[in-house]
Amino acid sequence: MTEMRLLDGSEAIVEAALLAGARFFAGYPMAPATELLEHMAAKLPRVDGVCINADSELQAVNMALGAAQVGARAATGSCGQGLALMQEAIAEAALNETPLVIFNIARNQQDYFQATRGGGWGDYRTVTFAPKDLHEAVEHTHLAFHVADKYRVPVIFMADNLIARTQMGTALPVPELETLPPKDWALDGTMGGTGASRWIWTFGGGKANRPGVGPDGYWRQIADKFDRIAKAEARHEQGFCDDAECVVVAFGSGGKFVEHVVRELRAEGHKIGFFRPVTLWPFPSEALEAATENASNILVFELNAGQMIDDVRLAVEGRDRIKPIGGISFDDSGLNIGPLMDARVIRTRILDQLAGKPLTELPYTGMGAYL
């Protein structure tokens, strides 16, 4: 293990990506994902890698797709609208089985649907890791490349600007992961003329001398693969749920804030627990169902108008137990996490909810800072 370094999230993610063997990145600036691109541009050439300053997110993601298809560990990154432009290629990667990592340094938590539902075409899902802080971001960076290669799927890594722009001390540990088989499917150009040339194609057509199963058969195989992933790769973290009468569900950095508040309330004698989906897809539905078995209140804290709550409702019985305690929360820049991400506010909202009181509305901050 290397010595401790004080790094911000963006730099730590890039260092972890290089340790994970990433050798190609293409991106286009967009706050708060920009620093990731800058660090990639500075660091990749030092390990004989390549970072391309692409002229659009469309091109960035397709470049990464190409790099991955010839066998490299490759990634792209952006957020919000940039990720929206990449949807066509994310679906393509899922449907033609290209392992690709997409770093989403999201502005907030409003892109839960974008990550877990996607806007591409066809029957596909995207594995999505949502770290709670820099330390987990380092671990998830390794996991993202690993899972992408293991199943030949695109993987979204969804952090936020709080993680990307907060400094923490880290030794950049490298998790121990199983060894994966060589990428004998990769298009390295060597199989031309051998009668065994390779193909990567969403329609699964194969070659004239070795016809593939075609779209119907291929897309069934891919759907089966996503079913397998759903069973094997769902991750979560929970605390104090066994005897909890109230479980608070939250993801990403929101989950870290909630954990802190729940620990405080526990210490004060409340029968309360927390549950944090670590992968947003696959959503840890079974674990959540078990964790909330005895809870009469399931509170969902997320910084959006209500997205993850759909998955909570799908996972547990008894809809009237489930109540939102989050909401839209930005600062005036539209980029940063707003006043809801505050331990005192979360605490008040939980206690109000348990007391049967309505949620305290937070005032709109308005555009005052710009006037």
Add this chain to the structure above:
Amino acid sequence: MRAIDTSLPPQRPATKTAEFKPSLLLKEDHHLCAGCGEPVAIRLILEVIEELELTQNNVCILGHGCYGSFIMLMDVDSTLCLHGRAPAVATGMKRMRPGVAIWTLQGDGDMTSEGLAEIMQTAARGEDVTCFMLNNGVFGDTGGQMTASSVIGQRTKNTIEGRDAGYHGNPIQLAEILSQMPGAGYVARGSVHNAASINATRKMIRKAFQRPMDGHGLALMEILTMCPTGWFVPPGEGAEYMMESLGKVYGLGELKDAGAASDDDSDD
């Protein structure tokens, strides 16, 4: 010499005595229309790959167009990528495998309509890749609609009275534009409308592979190909129609060759 008896059917069935199929083609049959120019162009490309001994050192990225079905017919490591994005995919591949000949197979719709930014910016970066544009002035695959390369007056399914500059805009002459860009090392336009043009095009295809491999930057090799179906003309009239329409706007020949000085092709 003994006269052949033609009063009866032959005793033995006819046998094939010569093989004209390029070795990189897995099968001679294809699903493209009678009179289509694309199979001719693809055949030339595959023959040149073999001549240049790139058989086991090349990757093809196909775009979306009628030629796309050749992913199944070519014995080449290949991917069929998203519409228009082939040069971006090629970029990622080339940067990770600099020693491999990376080539795209695109149409005019794929390259000048959907993928104009990709080809322009890949040329601007000077990526050492070969990009083929099979130009028939229509989206053949979707049934013959106007592309950015359709010429003024050209009748297509959605310019039924002919392309009108005022209403539909003017065609993009991509090769001419790319030839002005420092990152494009080789820019040429060939055609497959007759034997002479096929021979000339084959020579250009050689350079289109050689120049990027020698580090001269991107090669754009445009090839005019007949699309009788998309043009509403009988298959036999495709070649003539092409040279009267597209051929008048898109002049044939080399527009740029940054590697001419180092040329070792003695046969041209």
